[in-house]
Amino acid sequence: MEAAAAGTNYLNNGYGVTSWLLTKDHKRIAILYLISITVMFLLGSLFAVGIRVELLTPQGDFVGADTYNKLFTMHGVVMVFFFLIPSIPAVLGNFLVPMMIGARDLAFPRINLASWYIYVFGAAFSMYAMLAGGVDTGWTFYTPYSSASSNTNVIPMALGIFITGFSSILTGLNFIVTIHTMRAPGLTWFRLPLFIWAHYATSLIMILGTPVIAITILLVALERGLGIGIFDPALGGDPILFQHLFWFYSHPAVYIMILPAMGVTSEVIACFSRKRIFGYGFVAISSLAIAIFGFLVWGHHMFVSGQSVYAALVFSVLSFSVAIPSAVKVFNWTATLYKGSISFEAPMLYAMGFIGLFTIGGLTGLFLSSLGLDVHVHDTYFVVAHFHYIMVGGAIMGYQGGLHFWWPKMFGKMYPEGPARIAAALVFIGFNLTFFPQFVVGYLGMPRRYHAYPDEFQVLNVLSTAGASILALGYLLPAFYLLWSLKYGKDAGPNPWRATGLEWQTASPPPTENFESTPFVDEDAYEYGAREAHVV
Amino acid sequence: MSQHHVVPLRIYFVIFTALLVLTAITVVVAFIDLGAMSDVVAMAIAFTKASLVVLYFMHVRYSSGLVALSVVGGIAFLAIFIFFTMSDYMTRTFFESFAL
């Protein structure tokens, strides 16, 4: 293998559009994903703006009811399938998994590239569905409305999701094989960074769960297109069967969205406490436990649907149990912070925000797991607030924390710390102002997916929309300073955070082959105490 | 983990014959009234045939534990899916027989 010329890294190793669009380098593919999912996030946010503007007033006056239905449907579809599910795995996972295990690339680079093209192709289908007038079924596509009655563009949207599902499956497949077969010499399973454990667990869910939504959404499309009648009540079809098929994936999907953020949090907490993660083994195994238990609880989305009460009881009990491994992580992160040498760089702000907001989101999940309580809050804003605490307060903050933490590695430039901290604060404040009122208003009975509501809920809704505008600022700011940093940022050097981990043992940005020579690992992860004496 | 094990041809022909025999049996048994056991027998035969294909044609018998785990894992999660879904359908009218 020829030595790279001085200054050659994966970014300048070949210029031109084709060198990027036909790349097999996992790092370039990560950047391609970064651009695509940012575009989709922007799109999903625009739909959210529409929703929050409408909800400023109790009457349905900004948009009509049908349009409102389309807004929340497309907000959900875009954010879940085209932003959250790929986000950390496709951007940070693709970039870092090979590096963290000392490999030159993923096991299947061409499949990795194919997975990005499949994502883009699926996104194109769904954009077509949106431009052609949108979909109004809710991101949950419940039948028989989606399969028979709705007169919106369900088929192209369904096909878009079907196609993009394979992007997810192939990414998961790539990660699992890579982690099993390409670890550097000396890198045993229990020396792996927790980011890797998190992505391994996530990949298990991607492989086992995604095919089920694929076949389900395909059946909906076939039913609409060919009238094959599997969900048609007139033929004896059962709408609840659709819900079983849908939620078997869509519940584990929320763990696809949160586990990688938990992996990021472990890395950031350790680095900015200068301490090993407390209870490493427990945190590692808890990722697997979340992945496995997550498949046993889907019926908690169906407590009021007509499902058997006895099955609901079992799902309720199991849903309580799935909180346990998550709690293990929260306790262990907290114990890591205790007596740590803590500093508050932007990634750490996001990570600490993650722990608090994820905890609130998780605890409210227990409210929803209680069968009796759920009867009252199902389909209210309580549920909406719960999942936004986890998805936005949790997953997106994890993504932003990770993006900031590894930005210097990916681009060789430091982002400006001052604006970054301000952005983190804006996100935290804006987020809580947006979504905490929704717990209250939901508990008081305001239903979700309605564009009009009783007058007494207006104040809280106005607060929520105000919060959303602050949150939007918090998201826009990084777009500016991160791009600014690419040209004007301080040079980062290989390890600006003095972090442990193989990815920090090579240049920033890394050379195409990642390492000059294959590293050998002879210590556990997060050896912060021992390393403080060394200058990297 | 690499399997370079070359399975003797004889084994393939034995398995093939077994599969054909089991197919014949499953068809013949279908015409016998076994009541509720019909489904159990049919699935037992199908699982046996599938196991022969997995173990010998797909070489899992000669492969690593990880490969076996992938097979078992996939089946286990499908089993979970079936079990919990049916726990809904089979208990919807569970207590109707109890007159109150």
Next chain:
Amino acid sequence: MSDAHAAVAHQHQFDSAEQQKDAATLGMWAFIAQEILFFGGLFVTYIVYRFTYPQAFHDGSHHLDITLGTINTAVLIGSSLTMALAVHAAQTSKKNNLVFFLVATLGLGSTFLGIKAIEYSHKFHEHHVPGLSFDGPPNMELFFSLYFAMTGLHAVHMIIGAAIIIVLIFQAQRGTYHSAYYTPVELFGLYWHFVDIIWIFLFPLLYLIGRH
């Protein structure tokens, strides 16, 4: 052909041909695990509706041709045998045998698809195709929706398999596969056997309901 294939080239991300083969094999098994769940959704649907409408499934099954179904099952099992023999031929560097068995697998697979096409045309003529002027009790249309969805998805997998076999045949003719490198043949064999296993379950579930 002598086994004078010393260092088989491997892709740059791997350290050895052995690591590449291990990775490729695990990758194919992960893909198969995913396929189990992909078909699994249809199996769950089948079980739910058979439990709910036992009579409709009984009647629907009787409208399927058990002879053609049995023949097809034997054909597919035969194609699994020829595929296993093809892998064996590649492992022992017997190029002509490899090509022969790949062609045989393709032939048997095509026979299966041909018989399936005949069955589908029967269903079309008997007005048992859902959504196309279906003639029969409503719940039986559910059975046939599942019949077509499950056997249709299976057939799509077979067609994709057939296309891949054609590529393998061309490569085999050129001597690409031998005892030091036969991974594509072996991994395709895994895929083909898996598709066979799906049919091993579909046959009794669709064709053999309440035949006494």
